[in-house]
Structures are given as structure tokens and as C-alpha cells.
Amino acid sequence: MPVAIITGASEGLGEALAHGLALRGWDLVIDARDAVPLAETAGLVSSHGTRVTALPGDVTDAAHRAELVAAARRLGGVDLLVHNADALDAEPLARLEELPLEGLRRALEVNVVAALGLVQEALPLLRTAAAGAVLVVGVDAAVAAGPRWGGYGASKAALDQLAAVLAVEEPGLRVWAVDPGDLPTDLYAAAVPDGDGPRPAPAGVVPAFLRLLDERPASGRYGAPALLEERR
Numbered sequence: 401m402p403v404a405i406i407t408g409a410s411e412g413l414g415e416a417l418a419h420g421l422a423l424r425g426w427d428l429v430i431d432a433r434d435a436v437p438l439a440e441t442a443g444l445v446s447s448h449g450t451r452v453t454a455l456p457g458d459v460t461d462a463a464h465r466a467e468l469v470a471a472a473r474r475l476g477g478v479d480l481l482v483h484n485a486d487a488l489d490a491e492p493l494a495r496l497e498e499l500p501l502e503g504l505r506r507a508l509e510v511n512v513v514a515a516l517g518l519v520q521e522a523l524p525l526l527r528t529a530a531a532g533a534v535l536v537v538g539v540d541a542a543v544a545a546g547p548r549w550g551g552y553g554a555s556k557a558a559l560d561q562l563a564a565v566l567a568v569e570e571p572g573l574r575v576w577a578v579d580p581g582d583l584p585t586d587l588y589a590a591a592v593p594d595g596d597g598p599r600p601a602p603a604g605v606v607p608a609f610l611r612l613l614d615e616r617p618a619s620g621r622y623g624a625p626a627l628l629e630e631r632r
């Protein structure tokens with residue numbers, strides 16, 4: 401069975417991806433900082449019949465990242481690494497003139513530095529996988545300039561660029577940066593407490609991610625809405 405590591409999988413998009421992959425037969429290593437919801441999610445996901453290793457921890461902790469990869473090695477390797485966990489720079493989001501620099505540092509640490517750390521840890525196993533792939537979860541604020549999305553968007557732009565360079569340096573892998581579109585999760589509520597408008601549940605965008613795995617298009621930046629639209 402293929403093995404995936406998914407960070408930030410106790411709720412939201414990460415949890416939905418875990419269900420989607422487990423239903424396809426993937427064995428999983430998942431994490432989140434809070435052990436209780438993570439264990440609950442692992443119990444639900446493992447009901448699909450595949451092996452699920454849940455390791456509570458913070459992706460900014462190098463020892464935790466090493467544990468994630470070691471757990472995947474025990475399951476057979478790493479076929480897919482999903483860097484989904486992330487941090488906002490401020491809650492709610494703030495204009496650049498008042499953005500706390502500590503918040504920006506935290507966003508860069510979680511969204512960029514930890515992502516690279518995990519990639520570095522997993523690369524030896526990814527390179528030996530039959531169809532190794534890295535998937536980083538992006539956001540439209542990485543490419544569109546909207547008020548209050550400056551710090552967070554900058555961190556995600558850095559993540560996108562990291563993925564783009566990784567794709568060049570590791571041509572044997574697929575490296576996708578995927579923007580899922582707005583989703584009604586805790587993250588979005590913390591970012592934009594007065595945000596409104598209809599948004600699909602995270603499970604609704606999972607088919608876009610599965611399509612990438614099925615079709616293995618070229619490495620690059622993809623948007624879930626377009627992937628879903630083209631499939632109809």
C-alpha cells in the first residue's frame with residue numbers, strides 16, 4: 401500500500417484528505433499539536449481499513465518531523481508528503497502597518513521552514529518511491545494582493561517558490577502547490593471572523609487532490625476549483 405504523511409490532519413482539509421486517501425487504500429501518518437482531536441480523527445480514518453499512525457506534535461519541532469518520517473518508514477516508505485499544517489500571522493488578519501512581526505515569524509517558521517525541514521527529512525524515502533510526490537497546500541493570497549493578507553500571503557508565496565525549486569531540483573518527483581479555495585474551517589474563521597458567503601466543505605475539494613494523484617500532471621501550481629471544474 402502507498403504511504404502518505406499528512407500534517408495538520410486532525411480537522412479541516414487535512415482530515416478530509418486523510419479520509420480520501422484512506423478510502424483509496426493509503427496507509428497514513430498524520431499529525432496535529434492537540435493529541436485528543438488527532439486521536440479521534442485517527443480512529444475514524446482507520447475505520448476505512450488502512451493503517452493510520454497518529455503522532456501529536458508541532459511541525460516546527462525537528463525531532464517531531466523525524467518521528468513522522470520514521471513512522472512512515474515503518475509503514476513501508478513515503479510515497480506522498482502533504483504539508484497542510486499552517487499558521488496565520490495574526491488572528492484576525494491585520495494590515496501590514498500593524499502586523500505583529502512575531503506573528504509573521506511564526507507563519508514563516510510553520511509554513512516555510514518546517515515544510516522544508518520535513519521535505520529534507522523525507523527526501524531519501526520519496527526518491528526511492530515508485531511515484532513520489534510532495535504536495536504543499538497553498539492559498540490565493542500567495543499570488544493576489546488583498547488587504548490584510550500580506551504576511552500570511554508572503555509566507556505562502558515563499559512556500560510556493562520552495563515547491564517550484566524543489567520540482568526543478570528533484571525531477572523524479574512530482575511537486576504540486578495546490579490552492580483549495582476558501583473553506584469553512586477554524587483557520588478561515590480565525591483569519592476572517594466576519595467572512596461570509598457559501599464555501600464548500602473540505603471533503604468537497606478532496607477529488608481535486610485525488611485527481612493530481614491519479615493523473616500525475618507536471619509539477620506546478622494548481623487550483624482545486626479548476627481541477628474540479630475540468631473533471632465535470
Ligand SMILES: NC(=O)c1ccc[n+]([C@@H]2O[C@H](COP(=O)([O-])OP(=O)(O)OC[C@H]3O[C@@H](n4cnc5c(N)ncnc54)[C@H](OP(=O)(O)O)[C@@H]3O)[C@@H](O)[C@H]2O)c1
Nearest residue numbers: 408410411412413432433434458459485486582583585587
Ligand atoms: N480554510 C481555507 O479557507 C483555506 C483556503 C486556502 C488554503 N487553505 C490551506 O489549507 C490548509 C489547511 O487549512 P484548514 O483551513 O483545513 O485549517 P484548520 O481546519 O484550522 O486545520 C489545521 C490543522 O493543522 C493543525 N496544525 C496547526 N498548526 C500545526 C503545527 N504547527 N504543527 C502540526 N499541526 C498543526 C491543526 O491542529 P492543531 O491546532 O491541534 O495543531 C489542524 O489539524 C492550510 O495550509 C491553509 O493554508 C485553507
